[in-house]
Amino acid sequence: MNWHLAFIASALSTGAVSSFAPTVGQSRSSALQMASDPDTVTLGIFGGGTVGGGIVEILSKKKAYFKQLTGKNIEVKTICVRDASKPRDFALPEGCSVVTSYDDILNDEDIDIAVEVMGGTTDAKDVIVGSLKNGKSVVTANKALIAKDLPEIEQLVTSLDGDVQFRYEAAVCGGIPIIRSMQSDFVGDEIQLMSGIINGCTNFMLTAMDRDGKSYAEALSEASELGYAEADPTLDVGGFDARSKLKILIRLAYGIDVEEEEISCRGITELSKIDFGYAKTLGGTIKLLGVAEKNKAGEVSAFVAPCYVTNDDPLSSVNGATNAIELISDNLQSSIYIGQGAGRYPTANSCINDIVALAKGDTTPLPFNPKSEDTKFVNNYESVFFLRLSYRDQVGITRQVGEICEKHGVSIHSILQNPIAKSQESAFAIVTEKVEFAAIARVLADIEALGWCKGKPFYMPVLREDWQQ
DSSP: OEEEEEOOOOOOOOOOOOOOOOOOOOOOSOTTOOSSOTTEEEEEEEOOSHHHHHHHHHHHHTHHHHHHHHSSEEEEEEEEOSOTTSOOSSOOOTTOEEESOTHHHHTOTTOOEEEEOSOOSSHHHHHHHHHHHTTOEEEEOOHHHHHHHHHHHHHHHHHSOTTOOEEOGGGTTTTSOHHHHHHHTSTTSOEEEEEEEOOHHHHHHHHHHHHSOOOHHHHHHHHHHTTSSOSSTHHHHTSHHHHHHHHHHHHHHHOOOOOGGGSEEOOSTTOOHHHHHHHHHHTEEEEEEEEEEEOTTSEEEEEEEEEEEETTSTTTTOOTTEEEEEEEETTTEEEEEEEEOSSHHHHHHHHHHHHHHHHHTOOOSOTTOOOOSSOEEOSOOEEEEEEEEEBOOOTTHHHHHHHHHHHTTOOEEEEEOOOOSSGGGOEEEEEEOSEEHHHHHHHHHHHHTSTTBOSOOEEEEESOTTTTO
């Protein structure tokens, strides 16, 4: 088992910048031609908030080291922000200008690398596309934009001069070097399964619900107080942030572009203390995971959902806002990457790694890895499933459930019922054998239509087929 650790703390949000429309000029022949000084790599940063400030601080702190490493001075010439008069929590480099117009970076031929850490998918796309077309290499932390417009970005990058590079290590899991590893460490390997805790906010909340016995509302309130959750936490708790990251990882691992809406996505809003009670009875816990798997027929399936994981599973002990990804492959077998998935310095660190690589002259002609012509995505997956059914007491409930499962070809592994403290918490759980999700969906629809069923049945996949061993 290969362990890659990237532990750095902090969890603040990226600052935003102004909505100036960029002017796109003519491409230069080389992204790093360094017109003004061949010994200097010059940066323009879009975004002077949390991550932008972290980048400036690291560049200043390790200036001499980076000069030794690359043979060049790396200097920040311009930072574009929404409000140039706003005080910054970092010291500006000597000679650095703070501006509010995108064009001050886009049209400056002395700037070799454009760093986009402003966030969003509209203006950010404009500055990334404008920078690339103007011959500047791009470093970005923008997972939402890449997930949304990956094919368009790829087409543009491959159409430009080979020296114009697109780097995005910080876009997936912050400080964990998963992008570069998948671009270089698995080229002779075949990834069969990816499973990961790829959203820090929800992992923090699930840790609080499991370890501290807190309700969903209590866990969300604490996550908000500590800055892990946004004012509108829907992207996190709904699983959508994790889905964007999973889409990018699917392209890197399997060479296919999947529309985000095609990836089954369920967040943690339906989880309750009852589910964690049953998980403990079974000897495990619950994690929100992004999972993608390639079957023997060469088909890839994927989902984002709460999953039951056993206590001896390597992902079960990853708590708080920490991220983790496991890749199971033919040659390396199990490789696990653990680290901070967000925050000022973890995210800035990944941006710095991309900047230094460009300064050294490293190239990645295909930033998303080659496409696969013989791999297809299927919107269905197989798993062992945990079902939780709330009920109004009556005779024959388990018999009806058994008949419905038999009707749809679902084999029941076990039925669980913990002691009931309150009548409104009347619920029992079923663990199935491995089966297609489509069959589970039919079972749940039939059960929900029964008079004794209270509310919508809850389900979640069990991560490992061999979960009992």
